[in-house]
Amino acid sequence: MKIKSLVLLIVFAANAVFMSYKLSAQTPYQKDFQEFWTDINQHYAYLDQQKIDWSKVKEIYTPLVNQVSDKAGYIRLMEGVLNELHNGHVSLSTNLPGSNRLVPSGLDLRVEQLGNKYLITDLRKGFGADLCGLKIGMEVTAFNDKPIDKQLKQFLPSYTAQWDSNMYQYALDMLFAGTHDTLRAITVKDSGRLKTFHPLNYGNSPELLFSKKINKNTGYIRINNSLGNNDLIAAFDSALDSLLLLKSLVIDLTETPGGGNSTVARAIMGRFITTSLPYQVHEFDEKAYQTKRHWVEYVTPRKKVFSGKVYVLVSRWTGSMGEGIAIGFDGMKRADIIGTPMAGLLGAVSGFRMTETGIGFQLPTERLYHVNGTPRENFVPGTLTRNMEETILKAKQVR
Secondary structure, eight states: OHHHHHHHHHHHHHHHHHHHHHHHTSOHHHHHHHHHHHHHHHHOTTTTTTTOOHHHHHHHHHHHHTTOOSHHHHHHHHHHHHHTTOOTTOEESOOOTTSBOOTTTTOOEEEEEETTEEEEEEEOTTSHHHHTTOOTTOEEEEETTBOHHHHHGGGSOSSOSOOOHHHHHHHHHHHHHOBTTSOOOEEEEETTEEEEEOOOOOOOOSSSEEEEESSSSEEEEEEOSOTTOTHHHHHHHHHHHTTTTSSEEEEEOTTBOSOOOHHHHHHHHGGGOSSOEEEEEEEEEEGGGTEEEEEEEEEOOOSSOOOSEEEEEEOTTBOTHHHHHHHHHHHTTOOEEEESOOOOOOSEEEEEEOTTTOOEEEEEEEEEEOTTSOBGGGOOOSEEOSSHHHHHHHHHTOO
């Protein structure tokens, strides 16, 4: 028995040494990929809702990670892994010159597949696609001189061949956002002739917001992608105070693709209510215990209240916290929401960092809902428009 026990002890020790050697022999990229995969598996709030086969993703990409020999190659590979999640609310904190621009913040037009055609259905006002002469309704025949169909596969998930409309639209958005280092060439049919446009890339306005009186009864405040800047609170207060006695107010959130924070959001909404009201619902999985945390977030009144009629404009470039403000105003029954469906960014994000390479990434760790139970990403404005042009026309009718 002593001999048998000694043999077992030797085998156990040998296995321990082997496993220790195996772990130490891993490259930094192999270690980080395992860490990343585990973080997604444990914390990503939408694996079930999106029906993502995350184990299959690991199976596909592990052999590819084994071939990576430098950080640039690892970043390129991880960008491909993120496409498996097909939503713009998942991103790396770094990029390469050849990396794709982020969606929706780096996108300036919307192209949709309608039948066997690809049509421009919306344009981001004041950005490259709009300024270069592209028009809503044009049929796109090529991107960077290549057929569109063949270029979409690089952005479509590999874990399935059953691609749905959300996956295809994500792939189209990524394709037409283009890369940081390449001037885009968009070829369209215009009056029966082929024309190629080269939209430049324009940054966001440096102003936190813009405000004015539209007419004698109506004020207008446009927020310029600054919902993550706490200085916006004072700027918004000042703008609203100058319009406080008007009958109506238009709050334009059509240019807020870059996220934000709930402090700014609650500060803005707090100027329009006289009692504390719920504005969105959070849900968080406690996977280790197979339980869920579920709570309601409230807005409290703040400073002098605007008591007139409120209209909130939204677009495909209303993302994240902009979407939160829109569903908040709607849930509090304090504004009419006018516009297209919004960016559809999933949930509330948290930041993570890979140990070996130091590469950061963000992912949605909480699901968010309208107070009526509708997932935020599925919210549809009460006054639905087809594009920004229709939204602007509706806003001009406010009295």
